[in-house]
Amino acid sequence: MNEHISGNLLIIGGAEDKQKDCKILKYFFREAGSKDARICVITVASDQAEEAGKPYEELFLNLGCQDLQIINIQTRQDADSQAIVDKLIRSSGIFFTGGDQLRITAMIGGSAVGRTLQHLYEGKVIIAGTSAGASVMSETMIIAGQGDTPGEDLIRMAPGLGLLKGVIIDQHFAQRGRIGRLLTAVALNPYILGIGIDEDTSVHVQGDGRIKVIGRGTALILDASYANISNVDELFAGRPLALAPVKLHVLSEGYEFNIWERSSSVK
Amino acid sequence: MNEHISGNLLIIGGAEDKQKDCKILKYFFREAGSKDARICVITVASDQAEEAGKPYEELFLNLGCQDLQIINIQTRQDADSQAIVDKLIRSSGIFFTGGDQLRITAMIGGSAVGRTLQHLYEGKVIIAGTSAGASVMSETMIIAGQGDTPGEDLIRMAPGLGLLKGVIIDQHFAQRGRIGRLLTAVALNPYILGIGIDEDTSVHVQGDGRIKVIGRGTALILDASYANISNVDELFAGRPLALAPVKLHVLSEGYEFNIWERSSSVK
Numbered sequence: 001m002n003e004h005i006s007g008n009l010l011i012i013g014g015a016e017d018k019q020k021d022c023k024i025l026k027y028f029f030r031e032a033g034s035k036d037a038r039i040c041v042i043t044v045a046s047d048q049a050e051e052a053g054k055p056y057e058e059l060f061l062n063l064g065c066q067d068l069q070i071i072n073i074q075t076r077q078d079a080d081s082q083a084i085v086d087k088l089i090r091s092s093g094i095f096f097t098g099g100d101q102l103r104i105t106a107m108i109g110g111s112a113v114g115r116t117l118q119h120l121y122e123g124k125v126i127i128a129g130t131s132a133g134a135s136v137m138s139e140t141m142i143i144a145g146q147g148d149t150p151g152e153d154l155i156r157m158a159p160g161l162g163l164l165k166g167v168i169i170d171q172h173f174a175q176r177g178r179i180g181r182l183l184t185a186v187a188l189n190p191y192i193l194g195i196g197i198d199e200d201t202s203v204h205v206q207g208d209g210r211i212k213v214i215g216r217g218t219a220l221i222l223d224a225s226y227a228n229i230s231n232v233d234e235l236f237a238g239r240p241l242a243l244a245p246v247k248l249h250v251l252s253e254g255y256e257f258n259i260w261e262r263s264s265s266v267k
Numbered sequence: 268m269n270e271h272i273s274g275n276l277l278i279i280g281g282a283e284d285k286q287k288d289c290k291i292l293k294y295f296f297r298e299a300g301s302k303d304a305r306i307c308v309i310t311v312a313s314d315q316a317e318e319a320g321k322p323y324e325e326l327f328l329n330l331g332c333q334d335l336q337i338i339n340i341q342t343r344q345d346a347d348s349q350a351i352v353d354k355l356i357r358s359s360g361i362f363f364t365g366g367d368q369l370r371i372t373a374m375i376g377g378s379a380v381g382r383t384l385q386h387l388y389e390g391k392v393i394i395a396g397t398s399a400g401a402s403v404m405s406e407t408m409i410i411a412g413q414g415d416t417p418g419e420d421l422i423r424m425a426p427g428l429g430l431l432k433g434v435i436i437d438q439h440f441a442q443r444g445r446i447g448r449l450l451t452a453v454a455l456n457p458y459i460l461g462i463g464i465d466e467d468t469s470v471h472v473q474g475d476g477r478i479k480v481i482g483r484g485t486a487l488i489l490d491a492s493y494a495n496i497s498n499v500d501e502l503f504a505g506r507p508l509a510l511a512p513v514k515l516h517v518l519s520e521g522y523e524f525n526i527w528e529r530s531s532s533v534k
Contacts, residue, residue, distance in 0.1 A: 149441045149465045149484035150517055174416045177444025183517055198416045198507075217416035218507045222515075229522060229531050240465075240485045240519040244531035248489075249511035250417055250450055255496060257511075264496050264511040 007121035009164060009205040013171040013197030014098055014131035016215065018055050022063075024202045024215050025056075029063050031126045031204075032093025037065055040091040044073040044107050045099030045132040052097045079111035088116045093126045096133025101143055104136045105160060114161070121163050124207060134171045134197060136160045142170055142185060150180035150187075151241035157185065164205060167259070170196045174217060180241075186224040187232045187243045193259065194222035209260040212267065213251045221249040223262050274388035276431060276472040280438040280464030280484070281365055281398035285322050289330075291469045291482050292323075296330050298393045298471075299360025304332050307358040311340040311374050312366030312399040319364045346378035355383045360393045363400025369410055371403045372427060381428065388430050391474060401438045401464060403427045409437055409452060417447035417454075418508035424452070431472060434526070437463045441484060447508075453491040454499045454510045460526065461489035476527040479534065480518045488516040490529050 010031065016024045032039055039060055046052035053070040060068050069087045073079050088094065094117070096104065108114045121127055127137075135141045139162040145155030170182045173196035186194040197203060198217030205211050213219050224230075224246045231242040249257055249264045257264050277298065283291045299306055306327055313319035320337040327335050336354045340346050355361065361384070363371065375381045388394055394404075402408045406429040412422030437449045440463035453461040464470060465484030472478050480486050491497075491513045498509040516524055516531045524531050 149468075151485075151519075174444070174447050177441070177446075179444075179446050180441050201416075216507065218418075218509070221511075223512075229516075229518075229533065231519065231521070240483065241517050242485070242519045242522045242531075244488075244516035244518060244522075244524075245490075246515040246517065248513040248515045249496075250508050250513065251496075251511060252418070252498065252507040252509045254498070255509045255511075264509075266496065 007163060008124045008126045008207060009137055010126060010128035010202055011134045011137055011169055011197060012128060012130035012202040013134060013173055013199050015199035016130055017200050018059055022059060025059055027214050028093060028128045029060060035064050038067040038090055038092045039065055039095060040069045040071050040088055041095045042071045043097050045097055045104045052099060056095060073107050076107055076111060079108045079113040085112050085116050096129035098131030098133055101132040101135040101141055102158060104132060131171050134169050137164045138167050138169050139165055140168055142181060145181040149240050150183045151235045151239060155181045155184050167193045167195055172199055173220060174198045182222055183243060184241055186222050187230055187241055190224035190227055196220040209258050211257040211259060213253050213255055218250050218252045221257055223247040274430060275391045275393045275474060276404055277393060277395035277469055278401045278404055278436055278464060279395060279397035279469040280440055280466050282466035283397055284467050285326055289326060292326055294481050295360060295395045296327060302331050305334040305357055305359045306332055306362060307336045307338050307355055308362045309338045310364050312364055312371050319366060323362060340374050343374060343378060346375045346380040352379050352383050361387060363396035365398030365400055368399040368402040368408055369425060371399060398438050401436050404431045405434050405436050406432055407435055409448060412448040416507050417450045418502045418506060422448045422451050434460045434462055439466055440487060441465045449489055450510060451508055453489050454497055454508055457491035457494055463487040476525050478524040478526060480520050480522055485517050485519045488524055490514040
């Protein structure tokens with residue numbers, strides 16, 4: 001799977017601490033170059049773009065950022081704007097705020113901004129996203145499905161930004177009890193690795209295939225590629241899921257996962 | 268592990284249907300002997316014993332049960348009463364209603380009723396329990412712990428009735444997002460198999476080590492015996508859990524799990 005990672009992603013499960021230690025946001029700031037960081041905060045996920053950008057602007061400026069742009073994209077025309085592309089191209093770190101993942105993809109998918117992101121990704125510029133901004137990282141993203149029992153309420157999915165291949169992300173994971181929908185997602189194609197990230201928790205996906213956990217909670221990784229039992233063909237008839245065995249990795253800070261080898265280790 | 272199952276248990280995740288198909292309760296009635304069933308409903312888990320027993324009484328009578336006893340145990344003296352023991356001894360099916368699992372164990376643990384249950388269990392009389400009545404089946408039971416991120420809020424456990432060995436049960440499983448606490452429980456001793464049962468779902472644990480799923484949702488089985496990563500020693504310092512890999516089996520009706528082989532199959 002080593003063709004799947006060509007960049008540097010910080011994927012955050014939402015509700016990251018912005019008041020106390022700010023561990024995850026400080027980590028992002030450091031990875032983006034600390035005082036030399038040129039950060040673009042993209043607020044397209046939110047229809048309250050200004051409010052969405054404000055806390056990040058304050059925080060990064062407080063940390064000593066001297067070059068910060070809030071990128072407000074409200075239309076597909078904005079997403080094709082050369083002025084915005086120019087700001088992105090010179091950045092050393094991109095941060096997607098939360099909101100609605102469909103706003104992100106509907107606005108920037110296939111646009112000049114979308115192409116620029118792919119370019120930055122391949123150039124190893126760190127791209128971070130929280131909540132909706134986390135979900136869009138993958139090729140296919142989960143957009144709805146609150147069903148408790150896996151399979152009962154079918155999840156709805158849509159094409160994501162496609163930076164991270166072979167993976168599907170879910171966020172606010174433990175807090176919103178989302179393992180059922182992530183199990184359903186990986187059942188639909190066990191080639192896909194499912195990564196569920198708790199609030200105030202993030203995974204740093206690196207070019208060498210390593211995933212490092214940073215933050216307060218856990219990241220749960222589901223690998224259904226070994227499953228010899230699956231009733232996924234019956235799910236659309238409203239049956240509850242059967243899927244076994246699934247390899248599950250519960251990881252917290254200090255532990256890593258290797259996407260290529262699909263195995264965990266101590267850092 | 269074949270020393271671990273000497274009986275016949277129907278373990279229900281709570282909120283089983285009593286209005287429509289009543290699939291699980293009909294299954295219990297059939298296993299107890301149908302029209303020849305001699306059923307004891309034990310309401311000790313509830314401090315509203317009469318209300319707790321009523322719906323089961325009505326349902327089993329409606330199904331054609333001709334011999335039904337509601338066993339109301341309010342004190343440890345009740346649990347030593349020969350009259351109650353006599354009722355239990357002649358039964359062909361025992362049903363524990365929901366409520367508080369600590370009421371069950373505090374009242375009947377070590378009593379004549381407790382000893383009689385063990386005797387009935389060894390004699391293969393079917394013993395069913397829903398919700399709190401499900402949790403008490405095992406040697407160690409979960410009594411609290413709503414923490415979302417595994418390990419964050421430590422679960423609290425207590426000794427159960429000890430009928431089913433080598434297993435820990437959790438109920439209302441998907442509905443209350445309890446995978447975090449069950450993961451924590453199996454991390455504390457990976458020898459223990461974790462079984463999380465959804466509402467209106469049950470597992471029939473049979474003497475040959477097979478677990479059969481009956482009902483609307485899924486049973487999720489966690490086997491951490493393969494884990495080579497664990498930080499369980501750090502949990503009590505408030506760290507979130509790391510545990511990997513864990514083998515997970517998501518099973519719905521039509522699928523079985525074998526406790527001895529720790530593997531799933533199609534029925």
